[in-house]
Each structure stands twice: as structure tokens, then as C-alpha cells.
Amino acid sequence: MIEAQGLTKRYGPKTAVDSVDFMVRPGMVTGFLGPNGAGKSTTMRMIVGLDRPSAGTVTVNGSHYAEHAAPLREVGVLLDAKAVHTGRTAENHLRAMAATHGIGRSRVREVIGMTGLDPVARKRVGGFSLGMGQRLGIAAALLGDPATLILDEPVNGLDPEGVRWVRTLVRALAAEGRTVLLSSHLMSEMSQTADHIIVLGRGKVVADAPVADIIAMAGAATVRVRSTDPEALSAALSSPAVTVTRAEDGALLVTGSSAPDIGETAARHSLVLHELTPVSGSLEDAYLSLTQDEVEYRSAGQNIAEGANR
Numbered sequence: 001m002i003e004a005q006g007l008t009k010r011y012g013p014k015t016a017v018d019s020v021d022f023m024v025r026p027g028m029v030t031g032f033l034g035p036n037g038a039g040k041s042t043t044m045r046m047i048v049g050l051d052r053p054s055a056g057t058v059t060v061n062g063s064h065y066a067e068h069a070a071p072l073r074e075v076g077v078l079l080d081a082k083a084v085h086t087g088r089t090a091e092n093h094l095r096a097m098a099a100t101h102g103i104g105r106s107r108v109r110e111v112i113g114m115t116g117l118d119p120v121a122r123k124r125v126g127g128f129s130l131g132m133g134q135r136l137g138i139a140a141a142l143l144g145d146p147a148t149l150i151l152d153e154p155v156n157g158l159d160p161e162g163v164r165w166v167r168t169l170v171r172a173l174a175a176e177g178r179t180v181l182l183s184s185h186l187m188s189e190m191s192q193t194a195d196h197i198i199v200l201g202r203g204k205v206v207a208d209a210p211v212a213d214i215i216a217m218a219g220a221a222t223v224r225v226r227s228t229d230p231e232a233l234s235a236a237l238s239s240p241a242v243t244v245t246r247a248e249d250g251a252l253l254v255t256g257s258s259a260p261d262i263g264e265t266a267a268r269h270s271l272v273l274h275e276l277t278p279v280s281g282s283l284e285d286a287y288l289s290l291t292q293d294e295v296e297y298r299s300a301g302q303n304i305a306e307g308a309n310r
């Protein structure tokens with residue numbers, strides 16, 4: 001369990017994290033989202049004592065990170081996969097870390113196996129690809145078999161097999177009852193991996209809810225319907241609460257009514273349906289709508305496009 005209360009970090013005049021309160025619960029994967037510069041890494045650094053809060057507190061399992069006698073056994077952290085002594089082999093890097101906590105060589109071999117690093121364990125980390133570096137960072141986070149894992153962009157640089165491996169791994173770790181906090185900019189990946197989402201925008205919590213609720217917040221669900229007589233169906237569905245639009249392929253997109261209600265209306269009017277599909281919004285749509293006013297760094301291309309539309 002990670003608990004932040006009034007957590008604040010100022011860098012001179014800049015407030016990177018602005019009095020945030022949140023709880024990251026065990027037994028589930030919590031996704032940490034936000035535009036560039038929203039304060040995710042700063043928050044994660046404060047959780048593990050690498051940055052000192054300007055105000056407020058954050059605890060892991062009830063204590064500040066530094067107060068834990070053996071932090072590696074309490075919290076596994078992947079913050080910057082490149083922050084590794086590049087002259088060492090992967091195995092020696094992990095052994096050196098393990099030695100500081102009395103963790104044996106068998107556990108080092110175990111995490112090397114778990115993270116698919118066997119073929120490169122005796123190679124110098126300096127020659128590692130981004131993906132291998134990520135795997136080594138995850139191996140280091142797992143070393144102490146911790147109850148809490150904090151992974152900043154763990155899938156960055158991984159190939160599709162690696163991305164799937166991280167997803168399976170973190171889901172399994174959460175299923176074992178561990179607390180997992182995970183940041184990523186890949187929304188489709190996050191929607192498949194996380195149970196709960198915390199969204200930061202300009203240092204503040206913009207949303208903190210289960211994934212399904214975050215998606216629902218973004219707007220009304222749509223139902224895609226195809227009928228042999230779309231005009232008649234459209235007329236039958238007509239009501240002030242219902243909006244019906246026509247998709248390019250001729251299907252009707254209905255908001256304001258559920259799939260069962262649409263099906264029943266069609267049956268009452270003896271209309272034949274060829275499709276009746278609830279279409280839920282994506283996490284990406286929800287995220288973009290939640291953070292549209294929170295983006296600190298907007299690309300020039302986007303500004304130009306917006307200017308052209310004015």
C-alpha cells in the first residue's frame with residue numbers, strides 16, 4: 001500500500017507536484033498516467049526517497065521508504081533503466097545489489113531467468129539494447145521479492161513480446177497480492193494491464209478511479225447497429241434522449257440507449273438486425289479528454305493545426 005497525503009514538490013518557483021492525495025492498493029495494478037511534465041516521475045522519486053517532499057508525506061506499507069530496514073525487500077523500483085554501472089555484467093550488477101541486502105546468488109539466478117536475461121547475463125551492461133536494459137531494471141526491482149513494485153515506463157523500448165511479458169508479469173505480481181504502480185504513455189497497453197488509474201495533470205490528481213469508470217467518464221457509450229431498414233429503425237429509436245448517426249458503412253451509431261433496449265425496439269417493430277454491438281470508448285479517448293487542459297508541452301504541429309482551424 002502506498003499512501004500520499006498533501007504530497008508536494010517545488011523546484012524554485014515551479015510546483016512539480018501540488019498537494020496530491022492518493023492510495024495505491026495491494027492486489028491490483030494501478031496505472032499512473034499524465035502528460036509529459038505532469039509530475040509522475042517526481043512523485044515516484046518521492047515515494048522511494050530520491051526526492052524530498054517540500055510538503056506532505058508519502059508512505060509505503062505505513063512507513064517512509066528510508067525507514068524500512070531493507071528497502072529492496074519492501075519496494076522494488078524501476079525508475080531509470082539506464083542508471084546502471086555500464087562496465088559490469090548484468091549478473092555482477094545484480095549480485096552487487098543483492099549483497100547490500102543479504103540476498104543470495106540463487107535469487108539472482110532466479111530473477112535473471114524470470115526476466116529472460118540468461119543469454120546476456122555475463123555480458124557488460126554497457127552494450128545492452130534499451131529493451132535488455134529494461135529487463136535488467138525489472139530484474140533489479142524483483143530482486144528482494146518485494147510486496148510493492150514501482151515501475152516507471154517499464155515497457156519503454158521493449159518489443160511486442162517484451163511488452164506482453166511485462167503485462168503478464170505485473171498482472172501475476174498483483175494477483176499474488178502485491179501493490180503495483182506502473183507508469184506508461186501507451187494507453188492501449190495500460191488499458192489491458194491496469195485495474196485502476198490515477199491521472200496527474202500539472203502536478204494535481206485529475207482522476208483516480210477503476211479503468212472502466214475512467215473510460216465511462218469520457219462520454220456516453222455508443223451502440224453500433226446494422227439493420228436491413230436503417231431508416232425505419234432510426235425512426236423507431238427516435239426520442240429526445242437518443243442520438244442516431246450514420247457510420248460510413250451504413251451502420252447506425254446510437255447513443256442514449258442500451259443494446260438490449262435497441263434490440264427490443266427493433267423486435268417490436270419487426271425490424272431485422274444484422275449487428276448490435278456496444279462500443280465502449282477507449283482509455284486513450286478518456287485520457288485525452290481528461291488531460292486536454294493539462295498539457296504543458298504541446299507539439300508545434302498541433303498548435304499549427306489548431307491555428308489553421310480557427
Ligand SMILES: Nc1ncnc2c1ncn2[C@@H]1O[C@H](COP(=O)(O)OP(=O)(O)OP(=O)(O)O)[C@@H](O)[C@H]1O
Pocket residue numbers: 011014015016034035036037038039040041042043
Ligand atoms: N530536478 C528538477 N529541477 C527542476 N524542475 C524539475 C526537476 N525535476 C522535474 N522538474 C519539473 O517538474 C515537472 C514534473 O516533472 P516529472 O519528470 O515528474 O514529470 P513526468 O510526469 O514524469 O513527465 P514525463 O512523462 O515526461 O516523464 C516538470 O515541469 C519538470 O520540468
